[in-house]
Amino acid sequence: MTQWRSLAEEFSLIVGSRNVVCTPEELIAYECDGLTSYKQTPPLVVLPKATAEVSQILQICDRKGIPFVARGAGTGLSGGALPLADAVLIVTARMNRILQVNLDDRYVVVQSGVINNWVTQAVSGAGFYYAPDPSSQSICSIGGNVAENSGGVHCLKYGVTVNHVLGLRVVLPNGEITDLGGVIPETPGYDLTGLFVGSEGTLGIATEITLKILKTPETVQVLLADFATVSSAGQTVSDVISAGIIPGGMEIMDNLSINAVEDTVATNCYPRSAEAILLIELDGTDIEVQHSAEQVKRICLANGAGQVTTAIAPEERLKLWKGRKAAFAAMGRISPNYYVQDGVIPRSQLPFVLQEIDQLGHKFGYKVANVFHAGDGNLHPLILYDQKEAGALEEVEALGGEILKLCVKVGGSISGEHGIGADKRCYMYEMFSPADLETMQWVRQCFDPKGIANPTKVIPTPATCGERRNVPHIPNF
Numbered sequence: 001m002t003q004w005r006s007l008a009e010e011f012s013l014i015v016g017s018r019n020v021v022c023t024p025e026e027l028i029a030y031e032c033d034g035l036t037s038y039k040q041t042p043p044l045v046v047l048p049k050a051t052a053e054v055s056q057i058l059q060i061c062d063r064k065g066i067p068f069v070a071r072g073a074g075t076g077l078s079g080g081a082l083p084l085a086d087a088v089l090i091v092t093a094r095m096n097r098i099l100q101v102n103l104d105d106r107y108v109v110v111q112s113g114v115i116n117n118w119v120t121q122a123v124s125g126a127g128f129y130y131a132p133d134p135s136s137q138s139i140c141s142i143g144g145n146v147a148e149n150s151g152g153v154h155c156l157k158y159g160v161t162v163n164h165v166l167g168l169r170v171v172l173p174n175g176e177i178t179d180l181g182g183v184i185p186e187t188p189g190y191d192l193t194g195l196f197v198g199s200e201g202t203l204g205i206a207t208e209i210t211l212k213i214l215k216t217p218e219t220v221q222v223l224l225a226d227f228a229t230v231s232s233a234g235q236t237v238s239d240v241i242s243a244g245i246i247p248g249g250m251e252i253m254d255n256l257s258i259n260a261v262e263d264t265v266a267t268n269c270y271p272r273s274a275e276a277i278l279l280i281e282l283d284g285t286d287i288e289v290q291h292s293a294e295q296v297k298r299i300c301l302a303n304g305a306g307q308v309t310t311a312i313a314p315e316e317r318l319k320l321w322k323g324r325k326a327a328f329a330a331m332g333r334i335s336p337n338y339y340v341q342d343g344v345i346p347r348s349q350l351p352f353v354l355q356e357i358d359q360l361g362h363k364f365g366y367k368v369a370n371v372f373h374a375g376d377g378n379l380h381p382l383i384l385y386d387q388k389e390a391g392a393l394e395e396v397e398a399l400g401g402e403i404l405k406l407c408v409k410v411g412g413s414i415s416g417e418h419g420i421g422a423d424k425r426c427y428m429y430e431m432f433s434p435a436d437l438e439t440m441q442w443v444r445q446c447f448d449p450k451g452i453a454n455p456t457k458v459i460p461t462p463a464t465c466g467e468r469r470n471v472p473h474i475p476n477f
């Protein structure tokens with residue numbers, strides 16, 4: 001059995017005793033990530049401040065064969081940072097420095113615990129920004145974004161995190177420090193940066209990250225259109241893209257979400273009677289945005305939009321986005337718990353799949369609110385339930401599983417941006433053959449031959465689907 005107390009003492013010599021958490025009441029703060037239905041108190045938490053400290057910690061883990069789980073801000077929605085009963089939790093919250101800003105070559109280097117929107121804040125004065133903008137951007141870490149290959153509202157036009165990471169300093173599971181990529185977009189050899197992005201903490205810990213920054217667009221305009229059916233909003237999304245327009249973002253919210261948001265943050269912009277609203281953000285040069293906005297408005301009206309509101313001034317745009325950004329939190333207003341799924345479908349399947357999700361909700365007896373990155377076909381059905389009701393979580397998970405299978409059936413994917421983590425590993429078989437999964441295991445083993453980096457996550461072991469992970473465990477100190 002791992003000697004957690006002596007390990008805590010060893011880690012204290014590296015990071016200082018203040019940065020090793022080992023009392024049961026403090027450990028509880030780390031018992032889950034954003035997927036709060038799964039809980040596991042970690043036996044030990046350590047908060048390093050620099051790459052060298054991470055390296056020393058992982059050398060000890062490697063030598064003693066102790067598993068570890070990396071954690072950024074703990075906002076992940078698939079249980080990627082869910083602690084394991086026998087693993088050290090390594091938290092990057094103190095690795096919060098912006099190390100370099102290079103406007104000439106348009107990149108910044110940050111420590112992995114830096115919060116997403118600090119990057120834009122650091123360069124916006126000079127007319128630059130960092131494009132990937134998860135709705136959690138004011139709290140999630142860049143390291144977490146890299147590990148999940150996170151998306152966001154503006155990823156339709158600009159791409160997800162992997163398209164914005166130039167280089168990574170990584171501590172491998174044996175404690176060795178390595179650099180992947182660099183400060184230029186293309187380097188010869190295998191794309192190991194691309195391989196690491198989206199690896200969910202299974203290949204090592206990213207400690208320093210080089211990110212591309214973009215010039216702030218000349219003009220931004222947001223359009224808000226309301227529709228009598230979710231299908232017509234979905235059809236509008238397809239028609240906008242078919243017309244050759246790539247908006248910065250296109251987001252749909254259904255009636256349940258609209259009313260939850262209006263009850264919570266009162267934008268007074270989203271018509272409560274609409275079955276769906278579509279938010280479309282256009283950016284670029286003045287003339288380009290103006291031309292596209294006219295086309296988009298015509299497409300909305302042709303699909304039966306009631307009203308199309310536009311906003312150009314920053315405060316007006318923020319007002320239109322406010323409800324979308326608060327949508328997940330607003331679910332707390334209408335339901336004690338929610339379970340968010342994250343699947344991708346081809347855009348053309350939006351009307352069909354949304355109808356099917358509605359029917360599945362009725363079949364299982366749960367309300368499903370829909371808020372999603374419609375332009376990418378990235379759905380986020382929010383299944384509303386009460387965890388106190390016996391069996392509700394299991395039913396909701398089964399409903400979520402049916403939704404994922406539906407996504408795969410129409411040619412989509414079981415994750416758009418939230419990752420697989422602990423939550424969705426059993427659905428990997430829906431998308432990948434045993435040979436595909438074995439290949440992934442080989443890659444994993446090249447980085448982590450002892451299998452100590454976030455073990456059991458992402459790639460299923462045959463027994464995984466039936467396993468429960470929420471058995472509380474508080475270690476005995």
Ligand SMILES: Cc1cc2nc3c(=O)[nH]c(=O)nc-3n(C[C@H](O)[C@H](O)[C@H](O)COP(=O)(O)OP(=O)(O)OC[C@H]3O[C@@H](n4cnc5c(N)ncnc54)[C@H](O)[C@@H]3O)c2cc1C
Nearest residue numbers: 072073074075076080135141143144145147151201206417
């Ligand atoms: C309200 C809300 C809205 C959200 N909206 C979006 C959205 O629009 N788009 C989106 O993509 N996601 C969204 N998310 C999910 C979540 O915010 C992202 O997945 C985010 O990238 C997680 O970052 P984190 O720092 O919280 O990572 P954590 O939750 O701490 O960890 C996530 C995973 O990354 C690994 N990890 C963390 N740091 C490192 C590191 N330095 N090196 C290696 N592995 C590491 C962990 O082991 C884990 O597997 C949302 C979450 C919430 C709660």
